[in-house]
Amino acid sequence: MALIVKKFGGSSVATPEKIMGVARRVITDKKPEDKVVIVVSAMGDTTDELIGMAEKITDNTYGREMDMLLSSGEQITIALVAMAFEKLGAPAISFTGPQAGIKTNDVFNKAKIRNIDPQRVLSALDLGKIVVVAGFQGITPEGDITTLGRGGSDATAVALAGALRADSCEIFTDVDGIYSADPRIVPRARKMKEITYNEMLEMARLGAGVMQPRSVEIGKNYNVPIHVRSTFSQEPGSVIREEYTMEEQEFIIRGVTHDANVAKIAVLGVPDQPGIAYKIFSALAEANIDVDMIVQSIRNTEQNINDIVFTINKPDLLRARQLIDQVGQEMNVLGVVIEDKVAKVSVVGAGMLGNPGIAATMFGALAEAGVNIEVISTSEISISCLIPEGQVKEAVNAIHRRFFPENAQ
């Protein structure tokens, strides 16, 4: 017997016909003794339609009432999915997030799950029912309905799997797993059978879009293996877990990611005095601007001045530039240079620590492809290089070829 949580997103349940398809698939895959929990999102465009109605009434589409409105979307789906199971002869019962015991804080629109009381879900499973739970929603201690924000349905599925001590949590998406690079850029990208939570978190942070870091973190905390797989095929996908199941890993690097949503700011000729970096970065922090790669280099030892280079997200560029120009004037710097035609390419792999040659291999690949490296930064399990935006495709392919030779299995 296995207890499995399966999550299907809005496009998988967009119409009554697709809902029947999901129900058929779940029944086909289910062994008679399996206990199965289905987590679903709102159907297709339902959420957008509800937002559209709210926008006809008010421009304040935030807060408690918005969650009251939007949570109706998943409630529609769970009822229809449960009906589909019953129609196919499989006993089923639907639960809203509150009924499934998903307790959250009271930060409406992006609530965090505090704990789950899975008693009703467990009782229904014991009665042999397939349990259908509304993703993306929960309830505050005061009894108000909340929604969980971006990646909320995945979070529901993984957290529920944790609370139920499920054997696995399957996330059904329109891609069939986690790839060693974006297949749209690297046609020969490989599907990874396994990847660790930390690697997945790092890949998500560095630009891979398959899974929101949030649910990966929940999976890590509760040690729930997350199986990312395709709605449209029976093939196994990729499993995110704490450790690989095989001792020897095929590839040291798990993935090559890229992120074009970055901009570079160089503050030139900064006086080499204590507190200067603090001034720059505290101004940005106060404005809620995330700073990523930071490099300080010595420009001139005689004059005791440095250059400070860092990257931010492109949408923050205008605001950041205003702040830095102001701080720069106060500090009498030589100049501020903005570069928004840049991108970040990264390699991620937990095995990197014991393999000193990884960085050299990466730089070598970029050099051979004629790609200039503007900034380098490293973490325990990743190395990132800032490069010209126009060279992303050749850079990612060059790096990928080195770490994932095409004749390797």
Add this chain to the structure above:
Amino acid sequence: MALIVKKFGGSSVATPEKIMGVARRVITDKKPEDKVVIVVSAMGDTTDELIGMAEKITDNTYGREMDMLLSSGEQITIALVAMAFEKLGAPAISFTGPQAGIKTNDVFNKAKIRNIDPQRVLSALDLGKIVVVAGFQGITPEGDITTLGRGGSDATAVALAGALRADSCEIFTDVDGIYSADPRIVPRARKMKEITYNEMLEMARLGAGVMQPRSVEIGKNYNVPIHVRSTFSQEPGSVIREEYTMEEQEFIIRGVTHDANVAKIAVLGVPDQPGIAYKIFSALAEANIDVDMIVQSIRNTEQNINDIVFTINKPDLLRARQLIDQVGQEMNVLGVVIEDKVAKVSVVGAGMLGNPGIAATMFGALAEAGVNIEVISTSEISISCLIPEGQVKEAVNAIHRRFFPENAQ
């Protein structure tokens, strides 16, 4: 200060624009110190659309999952109505039926309200908020969502008014009150300022369609005055309450109703023996067929045989005829005569008991109009006559003219 519950049906909140209109009206009508609770139904065709989706999945559109599905409709409305109030500067909060403390039994699709725990509603009112409650829904002791069936939103409003000890409950509809007859048939029908619960119940039973008997009964039990009025005008409507506020009543009769949804069955030549009537009517009761007017008349004292005539609802005619033919054969009756081109006209008024001339006046009006009376039945507060269906209009007008003279104010 007054505590007022106001209920708006689906057509009053069919679009975001109409929702804004309802919110504007409520705010305009509200005195600063008033406490206001709004009960709303699902928007326009939402319920039909949800049923349509369910029908694409299953033909079993009953039970728990159907209530899970349909209750999302009112949840959408309450959120949008609360947003509309906020947009107009009036603090508001929405509650689902369960959140408003509407506890029901577990008869899904047509649950009955068992009790109401109005604590959250009262707290929100004390904070100066307009409270918007989803009609038509509640929660079972097990925490399952139920819907209340036909007339459910009116029932929510009146029951909530009772639990909150509200000063009044206003039901906003597309008619502007309770009329002395159907204005489509009697153009000069009068709007009643007041009518008692019992009169309203009797009128509903005898064919008046404005209010479901259900919510009138709840109003009677909790002694909540129900004000039936128009969504589209500021005019006062009709108040349903225990007693008239004036001692002397203008009109003894409160209304003339008609019901064409009836059929007559005459069982001729029934042996005059104990238990015969029981046989006929227990067979109908077992088949869940409601019997209304019953008249037994002596056909022939020498042969000791009677005729038994009664009326049922037209949709039950086929099934009733089969049963009666069978029972008739067993009892060896002379024959069974079916008549479905009949209608019932009735006068209703609590003052009837002390006024023996009412029946005579009614019969006289019918005679003068050339309408033949087939069956007569009476209750404490009504007199009904079965007449040919084609003469309903002239019959109702003739009776109405007698009891509501056109020069009377």
